[in-house]
Amino acid sequence: MDEPIQNKKVDTPQDNSDVITMRHIAKSFGDNAILKDINMDLHKGENLVILGKSGTGKSVTIKLIVNLLEYDKGELKVFGDEVKDLSEQELKKLRTRVGFLFQSAALYDSMTVRENLEFPLKRILKIKDEKELEDRIKEVLDSVGLPDAIDKMPSELSGGMRKRIGLARTIILKPEIMLYDEPTTGLDPITSKEISELIMSMQEKFKISSIIITHDIACAKITANRMMVMDKGEFVAEGTFEELENSSDDFIKSFFKL
Amino acid sequence: MANAPAASYKGILEEAGNQVLFMFRFFRNIFRFDFEWEEFIRQCYMIGYKSFPLVGITGFIIGFVITLQSEPTMKAFGAESFIPKMVAISLIREICPVVIALICAGKISSGIGAELGSMQVSEQIDAMEVSGANPVQYLVVTRILACIIMIPLLTLMADALGFAGSYLGVNLSNHVSPQLFFSKAFSSVEFGDLLPAFFKTIFFGFAIGFIGCYKGYNSNRGTESVGIAANSAVVNASLWIIVIDGIAVQLTNALGY
Ligand SMILES: Nc1ncnc2c1ncn2[C@@H]1O[C@H](COP(=O)(O)OP(=O)(O)O)[C@@H](O)[C@H]1O
Ligand SMILES: [Mg+2]
Numbered sequence: 001m002d003e004p005i006q007n008k009k010v011d012t013p014q015d016n017s018d019v020i021t022m023r024h025i026a027k028s029f030g031d032n033a034i035l036k037d038i039n040m041d042l043h044k045g046e047n048l049v050i051l052g053k054s055g056t057g058k059s060v061t062i063k064l065i066v067n068l069l070e071y072d073k074g075e076l077k078v079f080g081d082e083v084k085d086l087s088e089q090e091l092k093k094l095r096t097r098v099g100f101l102f103q104s105a106a107l108y109d110s111m112t113v114r115e116n117l118e119f120p121l122k123r124i125l126k127i128k129d130e131k132e133l134e135d136r137i138k139e140v141l142d143s144v145g146l147p148d149a150i151d152k153m154p155s156e157l158s159g160g161m162r163k164r165i166g167l168a169r170t171i172i173l174k175p176e177i178m179l180y181d182e183p184t185t186g187l188d189p190i191t192s193k194e195i196s197e198l199i200m201s202m203q204e205k206f207k208i209s210s211i212i213i214t215h216d217i218a219c220a221k222i223t224a225n226r227m228m229v230m231d232k233g234e235f236v237a238e239g240t241f242e243e244l245e246n247s248s249d250d251f252i253k254s255f256f257k258l
Numbered sequence: 259m260a261n262a263p264a265a266s267y268k269g270i271l272e273e274a275g276n277q278v279l280f281m282f283r284f285f286r287n288i289f290r291f292d293f294e295w296e297e298f299i300r301q302c303y304m305i306g307y308k309s310f311p312l313v314g315i316t317g318f319i320i321g322f323v324i325t326l327q328s329e330p331t332m333k334a335f336g337a338e339s340f341i342p343k344m345v346a347i348s349l350i351r352e353i354c355p356v357v358i359a360l361i362c363a364g365k366i367s368s369g370i371g372a373e374l375g376s377m378q379v380s381e382q383i384d385a386m387e388v389s390g391a392n393p394v395q396y397l398v399v400t401r402i403l404a405c406i407i408m409i410p411l412l413t414l415m416a417d418a419l420g421f422a423g424s425y426l427g428v429n430l431s432n433h434v435s436p437q438l439f440f441s442k443a444f445s446s447v448e449f450g451d452l453l454p455a456f457f458k459t460i461f462f463g464f465a466i467g468f469i470g471c472y473k474g475y476n477s478n479r480g481t482e483s484v485g486i487a488a489n490s491a492v493v494n495a496s497l498w499i500i501v502i503d504g505i506a507v508q509l510t511n512a513l514g515y
Binding site for chain 2: 093107119123124169
């Protein structure tokens with residue numbers, strides 16, 4: 001039986017302030033070992049930025065969190081529950097509590113912006129009332145700064161606008177965790193800055209905990225409370241923006257060169 | 259390369275296994291609450307209504323051509339009056355179902371393969387899944403069911419227009435009244451001709467929808483895989499249609515239709 005999932009905030013126990021914990025996670029595709037030993041915590045309310053070169057397995061890491069891919073080994077707990085052991089219903093619930101912004105924004109390109117935003121509302125929150133749908137959509141479009149885009153098709157939107165609508169479609173379910181996959185890649189510096197600021201406002205307004213994958217150092221500087229650097233399927237460094245910026249390690253320094 | 263044949267057999271078995279699993283997912287998702295009526299009706303429109311012109315013209319011309327082609331032979335035997343009968347039986351039992359199914363494999367199966375393939379490549383299917391919605395229910399179930407319903411209807415339409423084409427063909431050389439033509443054609447067609455053909459087209463519809471969805475849904479990342487998905491959807495669906503046709507003729511003969 002599909003019950004409507006209420007999007008009320010669930011209080012996390014005080015002694016467990018980590019919303020995600022990963023321990024010794026390994027993942028291969030065939031003979032190709034992508035993740036070797038991933039250990040990471042996401043603290044409640046923080047913005048964690050993950051830096052890393054292309055192809056090191058950053059996207060794979062966050063796809064494990066929502067079970068788009070399955071890990072081979074290790075422990076991965078989200079809100080205290082092992083992701084592998086969730087039933088279909090529990091997984092569905094988890095997925096409404098964790099938002100995912102894809103690199104390509106992944107808008108449904110046969111639907112208008114309105115239909116894109118209605119899609120999760122109708123199916124997950126089971127909202128049928130036209131007025132409530134309309135109010136929710138307006139509210140979320142306002143919070144991403146695109147109130148006029150409501151009747152446009154995705155193909156009419158610029159890259160930055162698509163990212164915003166993608167974000168709107170995700171936060172419309174009021175997630176507690178956001179996973180951003182390269183939110184500013186492919187955007188001009190000004191739009192990048194706007195998106196970075198939007199990520200900050202999500203944190204402030206909705207108290208969302210976030211993982212932000214990026215190699216845009218300007219974005220990291222604006223958004224990061226804490227940063228981790230990934231290389232070849234492992235985390236190789238961790239610290240605040242200033243700490244990593246002043247690192248003596250050549251590999252880490254290379255991310256900060258303009 | 260001693261291993262090559264073994265590897266390709268393994269690949270074929272793997273593919274067959276994956277198709278069976280995908281079929282289970284389809285059946286498991288039909289019987290759920292919240293059937294996606296809106297999308298289902300949209301797909302019926304896209305698959306059925308939008309194929310009317312192509313299917314209609316094809317049916318008409320097939321009827322016309324078969325009539326003209328068979329006329330000299332039938333005349334030689336002095337059996338022109340059998341033309342309506344022969345055309346009716348061959349159109350209804352075999353030619354229209356198979357030709358229309360193959361055309362729809364080219365138009366519909368490849369279209370579904372390309373559409374779902376590009377949704378897979380651009381992460382739209384993943385996005386649907388992580389939002390907690392059910393992409394199999396929304397995308398796959400609706401499309402396959404729409405094909406199962408629309409392909410038989412399109413075939414019936416082609417049958418009807420095939421008769422019209424045949425009537426035109428007959429009238430090029432003789433004058434036959436429509437009443438005479440159609441009463442001759444229909445007097446020879448029995449329920450037992452229509453029924454197995456109709457059942458067959460239901461399976462054709464399933465093959466067209468299923469293969470399109472399977473190839474699109476499971477396409478790889480990368481833009482070239484959209485083309486691959488569309489192409490292999492046509493090839494595989496056509497093959498399925500021919501195989502189903504071969505099985506169907508055995509079955510109908512065994513059952514005495
Ligand atoms: N579904 C998949 N199947 C096979 N290989 C994959 C899949 N997803 C990612 N990979 C491989 O894993 C590696 C890491 O990918 P990814 O996590 O996307 O890198 P990035 O750090 O740039 O986000 C790449 O080499 C990619 O080819
Ligand atoms: Mg990536």
